[in-house]
Amino acid sequence: MRPSPRAVRSARPTSCRPSRRRCRSTIPTRSGSRSCAIGPGAGPARPPWTPRSLISSPPVERVRLRPMEDRHVGKERAQNLWASFSRKFEPIAQSTQLEALPDFALSEIGGLASAKDEIQTFACAATDPDIYARWGTHPPSGLLLIGQNSVGKRLLARSLASLTETSFLTIAVPRLVLEVIHRGGKVGELMSGWSEALGEMPPITVLFNELEFSQAEEIGARRPDLPVGPVMDFLLDLLDRTIALSNVLVVGSTSHPDTLRHAFVQPGRLERIVEVTPVFPGDIIETLEIHARIAEKQAGRSLFEGVDWPAVVMDFRHPALGDWVHILHATLRSKARCEAAGEDATPVSTGDLRDQVSRFKQANARLSIPKPGTYV
Numbered sequence: 001m002r003p004s005p006r007a008v009r010s011a012r013p014t015s016c017r018p019s020r021r022r023c024r025s026t027i028p029t030r031s032g033s034r035s036c037a038i039g040p041g042a043g044p045a046r047p048p049w050t051p052r053s054l055i056s057s058p059p060v061e062r063v064r065l066r067p068m069e070d071r072h073v074g075k076e077r078a079q080n081l082w083a084s085f086s087r088k089f090e091p092i093a094q095s096t097q098l099e100a101l102p103d104f105a106l107s108e109i110g111g112l113a114s115a116k117d118e119i120q121t122f123a124c125a126a127t128d129p130d131i132y133a134r135w136g137t138h139p140p141s142g143l144l145l146i147g148q149n150s151v152g153k154r155l156l157a158r159s160l161a162s163l164t165e166t167s168f169l170t171i172a173v174p175r176l177v178l179e180v181i182h183r184g185g186k187v188g189e190l191m192s193g194w195s196e197a198l199g200e201m202p203p204i205t206v207l208f209n210e211l212e213f214s215q216a217e218e219i220g221a222r223r224p225d226l227p228v229g230p231v232m233d234f235l236l237d238l239l240d241r242t243i244a245l246s247n248v249l250v251v252g253s254t255s256h257p258d259t260l261r262h263a264f265v266q267p268g269r270l271e272r273i274v275e276v277t278p279v280f281p282g283d284i285i286e287t288l289e290i291h292a293r294i295a296e297k298q299a300g301r302s303l304f305e306g307v308d309w310p311a312v313v314m315d316f317r318h319p320a321l322g323d324w325v326h327i328l329h330a331t332l333r334s335k336a337r338c339e340a341a342g343e344d345a346t347p348v349s350t351g352d353l354r355d356q357v358s359r360f361k362q363a364n365a366r367l368s369i370p371k372p373g374t375y376v
Contacts, residue, residue: 092190
């Protein structure tokens, strides 16, 4: 695919510089098990999966527009096309979210230097494929981001969409699986409609968020009752159809890489694996500083005074960048409450932040937190 040539000129990595349901069936599934179609009272046999070699992209008509019109017309077109498709299929409506014109820079993510470089490299492959041909190589068919919850995987995918000036579609895979199983029927129609709808979209980045559907927090504890064979057939077909489209960049993510089925990372699928693991304490400190600046810019005034960021983070070796951002905002909300009550609301200090860290640790200890998987 070749989106707007304006992308990634200022964020190009060094390597891209120019001189850059349950029953038996006689049909074996891709995952090696035998199962029936998805959904309650699944009815007639599920359509067989489509080999990747037989999947073809519907023709995409490219219309050249003036630069100032291009992105906004593309935004409206993407919104209309996806709204029309999702209205026909409730599982899609309930499990996907489209951001037609994302605006999110890599610089808004703290740390994660290696993962950022991978994102820039993939963006470069989308916008300047000729450069890769000059080096006798080609872009990967898709990326798989692995790492604990709340470390920035979705934000990295969103920044890829912003770099390449594409729309951004997030698929909550566990929710999609449950919706398809519970509602049943129309799987074949959904597949055909998926290929057609995405093929007509302007250039788009698609994130399959949490591919290890049976262990995702969104569906609670591990679900051995899920018909894994049919679910894997469904997801792999969906993934293959998406990758086959020339106007789509494909990214997957998981917080459970140690139990993820290897079929997802076969060549031609999510073949490039990217580890997303914040470095402690540097990446945490950088994240807090970035979000402190964002908060001050939004408020239009100074909100922090003499904060010793290393002292804030060193007592709590917690890798989830998102949780640290929540701690920072909890501190700011506490100050807002003080002002609303007519109390003296002084700027945020090191002590204020450490107090919120202590509260977070105490509350977190009361929750049953699943042990992290293996991220190496």
